[in-house]
Amino acid sequence: MSLTHKSSARPLPGADTTDLPDVADFPASETPDIADAGWRRFLRRFHPRHIAGGALRTGVELLYPPQCVTCEAATATPFSLCVTCWNAMPLISKPYCERLGTPFAVDYGMGMLSPAAIADPPRFDRARAVARHKDTARDLVGRLKYGERLDLATLMAKMMVQAGRDVLEEADLLVPVPMHRFRLWRRRYNQAALLANAVSRQTGVPVNLDALRRIRHTRAQVGLRRPERQQNLQGAFGIAPEHQGLITGRRVVVIDDVRTTGSTLNACAHILRKAGAARIDVLTFTLVADGDI
Numbered sequence: 001m002s003l004t005h006k007s008s009a010r011p012l013p014g015a016d017t018t019d020l021p022d023v024a025d026f027p028a029s030e031t032p033d034i035a036d037a038g039w040r041r042f043l044r045r046f047h048p049r050h051i052a053g054g055a056l057r058t059g060v061e062l063l064y065p066p067q068c069v070t071c072e073a074a075t076a077t078p079f080s081l082c083v084t085c086w087n088a089m090p091l092i093s094k095p096y097c098e099r100l101g102t103p104f105a106v107d108y109g110m111g112m113l114s115p116a117a118i119a120d121p122p123r124f125d126r127a128r129a130v131a132r133h134k135d136t137a138r139d140l141v142g143r144l145k146y147g148e149r150l151d152l153a154t155l156m157a158k159m160m161v162q163a164g165r166d167v168l169e170e171a172d173l174l175v176p177v178p179m180h181r182f183r184l185w186r187r188r189y190n191q192a193a194l195l196a197n198a199v200s201r202q203t204g205v206p207v208n209l210d211a212l213r214r215i216r217h218t219r220a221q222v223g224l225r226r227p228e229r230q231q232n233l234q235g236a237f238g239i240a241p242e243h244q245g246l247i248t249g250r251r252v253v254v255i256d257d258v259r260t261t262g263s264t265l266n267a268c269a270h271i272l273r274k275a276g277a278a279r280i281d282v283l284t285f286t287l288v289a290d291g292d293i
Ligand SMILES: [Zn+2]
Pocket: 068, 069, 070, 071, 072, 073, 081, 082, 083, 084, 085, 086
């Protein structure tokens, strides 16, 4: 696997993937002007391949009309949210703490840190999240994790790519928070790995699912106080010796579905730092803020 960072090769998040040609696709000898390129686009729409593809899509949509991915209300496009669910999406936008990614009530200016980040700095460098862990965002996390809606990973990753644009632009490698083999056997899939794979597909940043390992099965963190959480995670993670070289000197982004107190991500960051990672950022779909749970 190459770790070469090719930012120019990355598609823009959420970009329309239509295969109609762009002006830049024409050979230099033709040097078409914008109007000429427009005509070519127009004519391509009547290519038999497009007509057949369109008819097939229409047939499928008649049989299975697009539905909202959470409430199943009718939507205009497949794999999307309806207006009601979208309005109940507690998106995090700037201003937020540069270090923890937690939203500020007022804008203190660029690069400001929250009191929590100053009083108790995390072991990772920066964290970003799409939304707070409530309403539609919490519903999506639950459906991906427990509802076996593996198809949601692509949509959720698209939003993560937007929210984590600054950390992903500088990333060399993505690693999901690993699941212990026992839990993986019971659950059958690791939702963090699904999200990491989807973010990798959409950005071109390489992903490694095996470098960071859960070497000890831990009890659930829910209900534990902070010192108990840290003790519970003691020695829980490790780096596979054969992947040590992947981590040293790399800028790593750790991917998970939810960030609660940050103890798990701190434990992962600690191990990655020991392995020589140059930078460790965190990207999750939701983060739990005061009053969310
Ligand atoms: Zn809906």
